[in-house]
Amino acid sequence: MAFKLKEFLKAQLSAFVGGLVDFGIYSFCYKVLLISAPFSNVVSGSLGAVVNFTINRYWSFNNTTVPLANQLWKFIIVVAGSIFLKSTGIHFLVDVWGLHFLLSKGIVELIVSLGFNFTLQKYWVFKK
Incomplete structure (x- = not known):
């Protein structure tokens, strides 16, 4: 059980780092480039x-x-x-x-x- 918890926590940290990249680019696209919130999410989500x-x-x-x-083709689908x-x-x-654009993104x-x-990455994309 501890190994699975460790893997889950590592995946969450990875998601957090990717999320920081995502949020930064999302905010930049929305506030500076004045791109719509949904399209800003497409750009930032892809890079994150x-x-x-x-x-x-x-x-x-x-x-x-x-x-x-x-792994890559599965990840792209996810x-x-x-x-x-x-x-x-x-x-x-x-x-x-x-709602506020950042609150909405966070929710x-x-x-x-x-x-x-997480579910699809663990059990499909990176399944051993």
């Missing part, structure tokens, strides 16, 4: 995903025995689904309900990251 994949492959799940391409879910959630929270990130991303 690169960071997250790299950390997960080499550290969190430590699975480099499976060829990179086999990221596409994640970005879709997050952008849709952000659209509703920001554009429909008028959606938490729900999608724990319920969707």
Whole structure:
């Protein structure tokens, strides 16, 4: 059980680092470049995903025995689904309900990251 908890915590740290990159780029796109919140999320989520994949492959799940391409295509599918879910959630929270763009991003990130991303990455993308 301790090994699984350790792996979970490492994956959460990886998600946090990727999330910092994501939030920084999201804020920059939205506030400086004046890009819509949902599209800012697409840009930032894509770049944050690169960071997250790299950390997960080499550290969190430590699975480099499976060829990179086999993991990458699965990860791209997960990221596409994640970005879709997050952008849709952000659209509703920001554009429909008028919540603050960062609060909206935080709420959606938490729900999608724990319920969707971690599960698919552990049991499908980086499965040993």
